[in-house]
Amino acid sequence: MAKRDYYEVLGVAKSASADEIKKAYRKLAIQYHPDKNPDNPAAEDKFKEAAEAYEVLSNSEKKQRYDQFGHQGVGGAGGYGGGGMNMDDIFSQFGDIFGGGGGGGGFGSFFGGGGGGRRTKKGTNLRVKMKMTLAEIANGVEKKIKVKRHLIADGVTFKTCSTCQGAGQVKKVVNTMLGQMVSASTCGVCGGSGQIVDKKPADADARGLIVKEEVISINIPGGVAEGMQLSMSGKGNEIPGGIAGDLLIVIEEIEDKLLQRDGNNVIYDLYVSFIDAALGASVEVPTIEGKVKIKIDQGTQSGKMLRLKGKGIKDINGYAKGDQLIMVNVWTPTHLSREEKETLENFKDSDNFKPDPGNSEKSFFDKMKEFF
Numbered sequence: 001m002a003k004r005d006y007y008e009v010l011g012v013a014k015s016a017s018a019d020e021i022k023k024a025y026r027k028l029a030i031q032y033h034p035d036k037n038p039d040n041p042a043a044e045d046k047f048k049e050a051a052e053a054y055e056v057l058s059n060s061e062k063k064q065r066y067d068q069f070g071h072q073g074v075g076g077a078g079g080y081g082g083g084g085m086n087m088d089d090i091f092s093q094f095g096d097i098f099g100g101g102g103g104g105g106g107f108g109s110f111f112g113g114g115g116g117g118r119r120t121k122k123g124t125n126l127r128v129k130m131k132m133t134l135a136e137i138a139n140g141v142e143k144k145i146k147v148k149r150h151l152i153a154d155g156v157t158f159k160t161c162s163t164c165q166g167a168g169q170v171k172k173v174v175n176t177m178l179g180q181m182v183s184a185s186t187c188g189v190c191g192g193s194g195q196i197v198d199k200k201p202a203d204a205d206a207r208g209l210i211v212k213e214e215v216i217s218i219n220i221p222g223g224v225a226e227g228m229q230l231s232m233s234g235k236g237n238e239i240p241g242g243i244a245g246d247l248l249i250v251i252e253e254i255e256d257k258l259l260q261r262d263g264n265n266v267i268y269d270l271y272v273s274f275i276d277a278a279l280g281a282s283v284e285v286p287t288i289e290g291k292v293k294i295k296i297d298q299g300t301q302s303g304k305m306l307r308l309k310g311k312g313i314k315d316i317n318g319y320a321k322g323d324q325l326i327m328v329n330v331w332t333p334t335h336l337s338r339e340e341k342e343t344l345e346n347f348k349d350s351d352n353f354k355p356d357p358g359n360s361e362k363s364f365f366d367k368m369k370e371f372f
């Protein structure tokens with residue numbers, strides 16, 4: 001599930017002007033607005049996707065990075081809405097695109113949504129850490145996680161809050177030197193939802209919520225990295241009169257004892273004996289998918305790098321797979337028996353044992369350049 005191109009999402013050409021981008025976003029935002037599409041997760045996804053695209057393409061710096069590097073350039077990796085914007089972000093950031101007359105009316109007033117900036121309330125997000133091995137990261141994995149969620153208990157009924165008459169806000173008239181001023185604040189009785197519990201089962205709290213442990217299964221795409229955050233919308237805490245929060249999954253990499261990650265590549269330090277390097281050998285090396293045999297050519301120098309194509313980590317955008325790079329280190333013996341010493345001393349004056357790096361071997365830095 002690769003991310004769609006932002007220009008494609010908004011249906012504009014790459015050459016589109018800022019104004020065209022804004023118009024295109026406005027059209028989509030109206031079409032997929034949650035007020036117009038209640039309980040329609042597909043529309044919500046479209047709405048979020050459009051907002052994410054607009055967030056990048058309306059910012060000249062981000063747009064430039066996106067044009068140059070694609071989704072990676074703007075940190076928009078990850079198949080779960082990019083771990084990016086939630087509804088609150090969208091409303092607070094782009095509310096003014098609708099010209100909703102000054103005081104925070106935004107979307108609400110544009111759609112005539114019940115006056116006074118009423119906004120859908122959202123439950124709190126849950127955050128879990130997910131430890132992943134290199135093998136899991138390489139190919140992606142399905143994980144089951146246990147979370148304790150606040151859920152609206154079965155059998156709870158609500159009634160309109162009598163304190164605020166369902167508005168979620170209470171207005172207070174204050175006498176000041178400048179005359180009377182009206183201030184509005186969130187209703188303390190219903191917490192702003194406009195509703196209070198009417199009937200509830202015994203195990204639910206005053207808000208009609210119970211805490212329930214749930215097992216949620218999540219498909220983690222290959223190529224995630226330490227600190228990356230995936231979000232599953234609607235799997236957080238529920239809230240009366242609003243939508244559920246999100247479940248945020250923060251990735252933690254378990255360090256591998258043998259293989260070192262470098263972007264989508266993995267690096268393995270191989271040590272071979274001086275004899276194997278000189279004569280050539282077949283040696284076993286670990287990879288993410290188990291051991292493989294590789295051939296060490298006769299006359300291999302220390303510092304040579306070998307590449308196992310496609311034995312690395314899947315790209316998070318799903319396009320390609322990295323490689324395993326094998327760095328060959330030739331092990332010089334540190335202890336020798338008298339007999340071994342004598343044998344080696346016999347070759348001391350042989351030209352074959354004299355280093356001659358200039359002709360045959362590229363320097364380490366030249367090789368690095370070749371590889372990256």
Ligand SMILES: [Zn+2]
Nearest residue numbers: 161164187190
């Ligand atoms: Zn109230």
